Amino acid sequence: MANTSEQHPEYVLEKQVNDTLHFVRRAADGVRYLAKEYNARDYPELLHLREEKPDDKIIAFEAAARVLNHENLISIVKPIRPVVDRAKDNEFLLVYEFCADGNLQQLFDKPPMEVVPDYGFLPEGLVWHVALSMLRALAFLHEGWREKILLSGDDDTVIRRWYCPDDDWMPIIHRSIRPENIHFQARKGKETYGLCKLGDFGRCVVTGTARVPRDNNIEVVAMLNNLAGRDVGPEEIQEMWYTAHANNLYEGVEGVPDWESTLEHGRLYTIGSELADLGAILYRMMDGNRLDIEACRRCGCFHIDPEPPGCICECSVKDVYLDQSLKETKYSDGLREVVIDLIRLNRENSARAYTCYEKAWGLYRKWKDLTAEGQAHFDHYDDLVARKLAEKRRKLDERKRELGDEKLAEQELAAKKKDEDLLAWE
Ligand SMILES: [Zn+2]
Ligand SMILES: [Zn+2]
Structure with missing residues (x-):
C-alpha cells in the first residue's frame, strides 16, 4: 500500500x-x-x-x-x-x-433465512421492484426514454409521463443482464427496498442505427461476442450457430445468412433476448431455481415450453411449461403474466421494454391497491411523494410564521401551484 x-x-x-x-x-x-x-x-x-x-x-x-x-x-x-x-x-x-445493499446474486447465494410463507422464494414486492426498475433502465438504454414523475400542483396526485430528451438516440444493448449486475442502494425514508440499479457496462453495444420511431417495431440486433466481453473460438460459434438453426432460433430474423458471417459476430442477440434474460431472473426470484432460456448445454433441447412429449434425452434439466409454473404459489396472476411474457420474448425482435413496462405498471398497481401486502409496500414513488409533501408542509408553516397570517400564506402557495418533477427534485 x-x-x-x-x-x-x-x-x-x-x-x-x-x-x-x-x-x-x-x-x-x-x-x-x-x-x-x-x-x-x-x-x-x-x-x-x-x-x-x-x-x-x-x-x-x-x-x-x-x-x-x-x-x-x-x-x-x-x-x-x-x-x-x-x-x-x-x-x-x-x-x-456504490450500492450498499448488495446485488441480486448475493441474495440468491444467501437467501433470507425465512422464506415468506406461500411464496416460492422471494416476496412479491421485491420481484415487482426489480421488474419495474430494470424495465425502466432498459427503456432508457434501448430507446432513450425517461419517465417523468410529476406531483400535480392542484391536488398532489402523481402523474407519470414518458419523454425522450434525445432525438438521435443510438439504441444501447446491455448484453449482461445478470443477477450480479442488479444492485440495490441503501433504503431511503420509508422505502421497502432501496433503488434498484443496473451496472456493468463492459459488454454494452451502442448500435449504429438512429433511434427507432416510437410506433415502429424495433429491429435492433447485436451479437453476443463482438466486444471485450469474452473470447469465443470459431468452433464454439459454429456449434452455437448450428444449434440455433436446428432450433429455428433464427426463423423470421433477417440478416443471418450463413455461419461464416456469424463467426465474425457471434450469437444473435436482440432486444427480446435482453428482456427474456430479465424474465428468467425474475422467474428465479419467484421459483428459486435457475431457468435456462437458451438451448440446453447438455442435450441441445429447449426446456421451456417444448412440444409434447418434451425432452426425451437423458438430461438432468427438467422441462418447464410456463403456463403451469408458479401456480401453486401466492404470487399474483399479474406478476406471473409479466414474467412469463418477458421470457417468451426471447425470439422476438420487435419487443420493447417500454411496452413491457407500461403493462407491468398497470398490473403492479392492481397488486399494490388491492392486496394487503401491496398496500403495505412503500415504493420509490411513494417515498418521493411523502418527502415532497413533508417539504411543502414545512415551507408553508415557515411562511405562515414569517407572514403572521395563515390565509395569506395559503393564498401565496395556491398562486404558485404547478406540476413539479419529483425525480428532478430529488
Ligand atoms: Zn437438456
Ligand atoms: Zn433433450
Missing part, C-alpha cells in the same frame, strides 16, 4: 474487495464508492480525461458517463489514477457509484 501522499487527493483508497475492485472514499464528505482497476492499454478511451487533456471534443468517457445518468443505472463518477503500485504504471481506477 502506498503512503497517503501518493494517493489521489480527491478519493482515498479504503480497502481492496477483490483482485481488481476497491472501496474508495471521497475525501470531501467520506461517501463510499467502488473503484475498478483498468489497464490504460486495454481501455485507452476511458483515460482521455478532460483534466489531463484539455480538449473541446466530447470524449468517450464523458459521453458514456452522461448516457448512464439515469436513476436505475449505476453511474460512473470518473477515472482516477491512484499511485498504488509503481509496477502497475498502466493501471487506473474507474470510480463508480
